[in-house]
Amino acid sequence: MRASGIALSAALLAAGTSAAAAQQDCGRQVEVRPGDTISAIASRCNVSEGLILRANPRIDGSADLRVGGTVSLVGPMDKLKSMASNAGQELSQAADNVGSKVKSSVQGFLNDNPQLQSNIRDLGSSLGLSDGQQPAEVTLDPASPQPGATVTVSATGLPKDQPVVIGGGSPGAAFAKLDAARTTPEGTLQAAIKLPETLEGDRYQISVRSEDGSWKAEAPAFSVGQ
Known part of the structure; x- marks a missing residue:
């Protein structure tokens, strides 16, 4: 009876050590392993699948995970603060440009704001738009x-x-x-x-x-x- 108790304790200790080692790999970011899915990463790092999707807006599903790449485990609030700051700077600059030089066309405005134009192109690409071409x-x-x-x-x-x-x-x-x-x-x-x-x-x-x-x-x- 005592021997079986010792064996059970050893098994529990080994399981706990294994789980702790797995979570040591999960900091602010985690590396994607072969065959990984969002569910597998969430389970390994003790976070929700929703947090992973919110923290990685370019990932729509497990097929977007890249082996050897990293997935952020940081909640969206920190990123939101950074995005708000960057957006405020871009809007401020855009407003200055409009105030100093009124453009007669939307294209003229975009030409003077290449970063905004690039953001619009990226959005079009993410929606599957390819400059009016046929679907990919x-x-x-x-x-x-x-x-x-x-x-x-x-x-x-x-x-x-x-x-x-x-x-x-x-x-x-x-x-x-x-x-x-x-x-x-x-x-x-x-x-x-x-x-x-x-x-x-x-x-x-x-x-x-x-x-x-x-x-x-x-x-x-x-x-x-x-």
């Missing part, structure tokens, strides 16, 4: 490649002449960077990508996305090993 589309050749194979990734309807990241992973989970490329002045992309020798999960999906994660376009997922 990503295709693979072959459509169902084998692990370790080279696949040609083709895309149209992307933002023009922009650096992009080509990533892959299980649908709905963290993605890993496979390569970096740049879209053409026409908003297209074609790149030959060698897949990892081992692909996690039963299905795999390749995506093309901006370096800052503000937009992404995904190819249809394919079955692994078929």
